[in-house]
Amino acid sequence: MDILEQFIRNISYKFPKxxxxxxxxxxxxxxxxxxxKLGIDLTEISLSPKELEKPYPPRxxxxxxxxxxxxxxxxxxxxxxxxxxxxxxxxxxxxxSSSELIDALKKKQYSILNKGAKVLIDTNGKAYGISxxxxxxxxxxxxxxxxxxxxxAIQESSQSxxxxxxxxxxxxxxxVEDLTDTNIDKAYxxxxxxSTLEEVKDFIKTQKSWINTxxxxxxxxxxxxxxPNFQQHRGSEFVNKIYGAxxxxxxxxxxxxxxxxxxxxxxxxxxxxILGMEFPTELSELNAILADLYANNKLIGISLKKTGxxxxxxxxxxxxxxxxxxxxxxxxxxxxxxxxxxxxxxxxITFRTFNFAGNFAGEIKGKTASHGKxxxxxxxxxxxxxKIIPLPTSKELQTQxxxxxxxxxxxxxSNYSKIVGNLSREEFDxxxxxxxxxxxxxxxxxxxxxxxxxxxxxxxxxxxISDIIRYASSATTSSSVFAKIS
Numbered sequence: 001m002d003i004l005e006q007f008i009r010n011i012s013y014k015f016p017k018x019x020x021x022x023x024x025x026x027x028x029x030x031x032x033x034x035x036x037k038l039g040i041d042l043t044e045i046s047l048s049p050k051e052l053e054k055p056y057p058p059r060x061x062x063x064x065x066x067x068x069x070x071x072x073x074x075x076x077x078x079x080x081x082x083x084x085x086x087x088x089x090x091x092x093x094x095x096x097s098s099s100e101l102i103d104a105l106k107k108k109q110y111s112i113l114n115k116g117a118k119v120l121i122d123t124n125g126k127a128y129g130i131s132x133x134x135x136x137x138x139x140x141x142x143x144x145x146x147x148x149x150x151x152x153a154i155q156e157s158s159q160s161x162x163x164x165x166x167x168x169x170x171x172x173x174x175x176v177e178d179l180t181d182t183n184i185d186k187a188y189x190x191x192x193x194x195s196t197l198e199e200v201k202d203f204i205k206t207q208k209s210w211i212n213t214x215x216x217x218x219x220x221x222x223x224x225x226x227x228p229n230f231q232q233h234r235g236s237e238f239v240n241k242i243y244g245a246x247x248x249x250x251x252x253x254x255x256x257x258x259x260x261x262x263x264x265x266x267x268x269x270x271x272x273x274i275l276g277m278e279f280p281t282e283l284s285e286l287n288a289i290l291a292d293l294y295a296n297n298k299l300i301g302i303s304l305k306k307t308g309x310x311x312x313x314x315x316x317x318x319x320x321x322x323x324x325x326x327x328x329x330x331x332x333x334x335x336x337x338x339x340x341x342x343x344x345x346x347x348x349i350t351f352r353t354f355n356f357a358g359n360f361a362g363e364i365k366g367k368t369a370s371h372g373k374x375x376x377x378x379x380x381x382x383x384x385x386x387k388i389i390p391l392p393t394s395k396e397l398q399t400q401x402x403x404x405x406x407x408x409x410x411x412x413x414s415n416y417s418k419i420v421g422n423l424s425r426e427e428f429d430x431x432x433x434x435x436x437x438x439x440x441x442x443x444x445x446x447x448x449x450x451x452x453x454x455x456x457x458x459x460x461x462x463x464x465i466s467d468i469i470r471y472a473s474s475a476t477t478s479s480s481v482f483a484k485i486s
Contacts, residue, residue, distance in 0.1 A: 046086055047133040049110040051140055055373075057152070062138065067363050067373060069139050074105040084134045091128070097121035137209075153235065156266045157195035158203045159214055159304060160232035161187045163269070166218040167230055173219045176211060179204055194235030209306075216311040217304065217485050221269070224313055225483075227297050230269040238275055239268055245279035245286055246480075253283045254384070256377035257478060263290075264474045265301030265482045274298055287480045291318055294481045303474075303484040316474070317481045326469050328461040331450040333420045335431070338439040340419060340446030342453065344465045347371075351446040357438045358394040360445045364472050371472040379449070382467045385477070386460055388452050397441045404432075408444075415447040418454070 052070035056062045066072045076083065077098065082090040095102060101119040104112040112119060113130040120128040164187035166174045184204065188197045195203075204214070233239050243259050250257055274293065280286050293299035295318065326344045333340035339352035347366040354361055354373075362379065364371040380390035400408040413428050432440065453461055470476045 046131045047135050047139055048130060049113045051135060052110045052113070053108075054140060065371075068108070070105060070108060070110050072138060074102065077102065077105075084136055085128075085132050086134050091122040091124075091126075094121050094123045094125075097125065152266075154195045154199045154203045155207070155210060156304060157191075157193035157234045158200045158210070159217060160191050160193050160234045160267050161200050162204070162214040163218045163221060163232045163267070164188075164191045166222045167228070167232070171228075173222065174215055176215060179211070179214075191232040191234075192236040192238070193233070212309065213304075213307045213311075216307055216309075220311045220313050220485065221300075221302065221483075225269060225297055225300050227269070227271060229271045229273065230300075231272050231275075233268040233270050234266070236268075238270060241277075242268075242279055242290075245281050246283075248281040249283040249286050252281065253478070255283075255381040255478060257381060257476070258378075261378065261471055261474050261476070262478065263301055263480045263482050264303045264484075266304040267302050269300040269302070271298040283478060287317075287478075290480045294318060301480075301482040303482055305484070305486045307486065312486050314484050314486070315481070316484060317479050325462065326466045328453065328458075328465045331419055331454065333443075333447055333450065335420055338442035338446070340443075340450050342450060342465070344469070346469075349374075349465075349468060351449050353394065353438055353442040353445070357398050357441040360391070360394055360442065362449070362468065364469060371469065374468050374471050376445075378471050379468070381478075382464060382471070382476075383452060385467070386456065386464060388456070391445055391448055394441055394445070397444060398437060401437060401440045401444075412440075412444050412447075415444070415451045419447040419450045 052073055053068055055068050056066060062069075062072055066075075075081075077093045077095055080092055080095075082092055084090050098119060098121045101112060104110075104119075120130070120133075122128065161184060162174070162179065165178055165183050166172070168190050169183050169186055170178055181201065184201055185197070188200060193200070204211070242263075246259060246262055250262070280289060290299065290301075294301075294315075326346060329343040329345060331340055331342050339350050342349040342351065342362070347364065349362040349364050351360070351362045353359055360376045361373045363373050376391055376393075383390050397408070409429075409432065412432075413425060416428060417423065435443075453464055456464065467476050470479070474482070
C-alpha cells in the first residue's frame with residue numbers, strides 16, 4: 001500500500017461514500033483541504049478558472065493558435081472532443097445543454113466555472129464543476145510541453161541528443177530502436193545542451209508521446225540539412241552569444257522586441273568550424289550574418305513543435321519573399337464596447353486593455369486560427385519604423401483622464417469622431433463622464449491605433465498590418481532566419 005492510499009484510508013470516514021468521489025465537488029474540496037494540511041496542492045492536477053485565463057508559453061505548440069487556455073477549452077467543447085476527469089474517465093460536453101457556459105467562455109468570463117458551479121453538462125445529462133477536470137498537458141500539466149521552463153528545456157535538450165544520434169551515431173535515418181541507452185550516452189557527449197544526461201534519458205524513456213516527434217524531426221532535419229560537422233546545441237554558451245548580441249543590438253536600435261519574436265529557435269545546429277565566432281551587435285548586420293550562415297548550411301536555428309505522424313519543415317525570414325503580406329480592410333469600433341477591431345484580408349485584430357486600464361494589446365485572429373497577441377511595446381516599435389508617433393503609456397493616460405486633461409480630450413474626441421462615428425462635443429463629453437477609467441484608456445488607445453493606421457497611404461497601411469501579423473509569427477522586418485518543424 002502506498003502513502004497516498006494509506007492517507008485516503010485514514011480520512012475515508014469524512015466522505016459520505018467512505019472514499020473521495022472525484023466527480024463530486026464537495027468531496028474534491030474536502031480532499032483539497034486535507035491535502036493542503038500536508039503541503040500538497042490538488043489544484044496542480046485539477047483545472048480551475050485561473051488556469052483557463054493563462055496564455056500558453058511562447059514555445060508551446062498551442063501558443064500561436066489560442067490567446068489563452070480557455071479558447072482551447074471552448075474549442076474542444078464545440079468540436080465534441082473528450083475531456084479527461086480526475087478519476088481517469090472521459091466525458092464529452094453537450095454544447096446545447098451547456099449554452100450558458102459557452103456564451104460565458106466566448107466572452108472570457110471564466111469565473112462562471114468557480115467551484116460549486118456545475119455548468120458543464122455532458123452528453124449523458126450529468127453536470128460537473130471545473131475541479132472535476134484533470135489538468136492535462138494541453139491545459140498546463142507539468143508533465144507536458146506546457147509544464148514550465150524546466151520541462152521545456154529537457155524536451156528540447158532531448159531533441160538535440162536524438163538529432164546527434166541521427167547525425168553522428170547512425171549517420172542516417174533513425175527509428176525507435178535506435179534510442180538505446182548506449183546511443184543516448186554517446187550522443188549526449190557529442191551535444192552541447194542545458195539538461196543533464198539523466199534528465200534526457202528519463203524524458204526519452206517516460207514521455208512516450210514525444211518519441212515520434214523526436215524521430216521524425218531528426219530525420220527531416222537530416223534530409224534537408226546535410227552536414228556531418230553539425231554539433232547539436234540547446235542553451236549553450238555559443239547560443240547565448242547569439243542572443244547576447246541581439247540584446248545589445250535591439251537596445252541600440254531602440255526596439256523592445258522580445259528575443260523569441262526576433263528568433264524563436266529552440267535548438268541550433270552549429271558547424272564546429274564557427275564555434276569561436278563572435279557576432280555583430282548592429283541588428284541588420286547580425287541578421288545578415290545569420291542569413292548567410294543559414295544559406296551556407298553552417299548555422300541552423302530550429303523552432304520545435306510537437307508533430308503528427310509526419311513532420312513538415314519550413315524556412316522563415318531568409319529573404320523578403322519569406323514574409324507574407326496582408327491588406328488593411330478598415331476598422332470597426334462601436335460606442336457600446338471599449339475596443340476597436342482592425343480588419344485585414346485574412347482576419348481581424350481586436351485592440352483593447354486586458355487588465356483594468358492597462359496591458360493594452362491586439363488579439364490577432366485569422367480566419368482559421370488565432371495568432372496570439374501583440375503588446376503595446378511591439379506595436380510602438382512598428383510605428384517607429386514608419387516614423388509614426390508611438391502610443392502613450394496606460395499610466396500616462398490614467399493620470400491625464402483623472403484630471404480631464406483638455407489636450408487629451410480634444411485628441412480623443414477627434415479620434416472617436418473619425419473611427420466610431422460623428423457626434424457633437426456635448427454628446428462626447430457626456431460619454432466621457434459616464435464611462436470608467438478602463439473604458440476611457442482602452443477606447444482612447446484603440447481608436448488611436450486605427451487613426452494612426454488610417455492616416456497613412458494605402459501601401460503603408462498594408463505594411464503596418466503585415467508587420468503586426470508577422471510579429472505574432474516571428475517574421476517582422478527585424479526578425480532573423482530560422483527553420484520551423486511542425
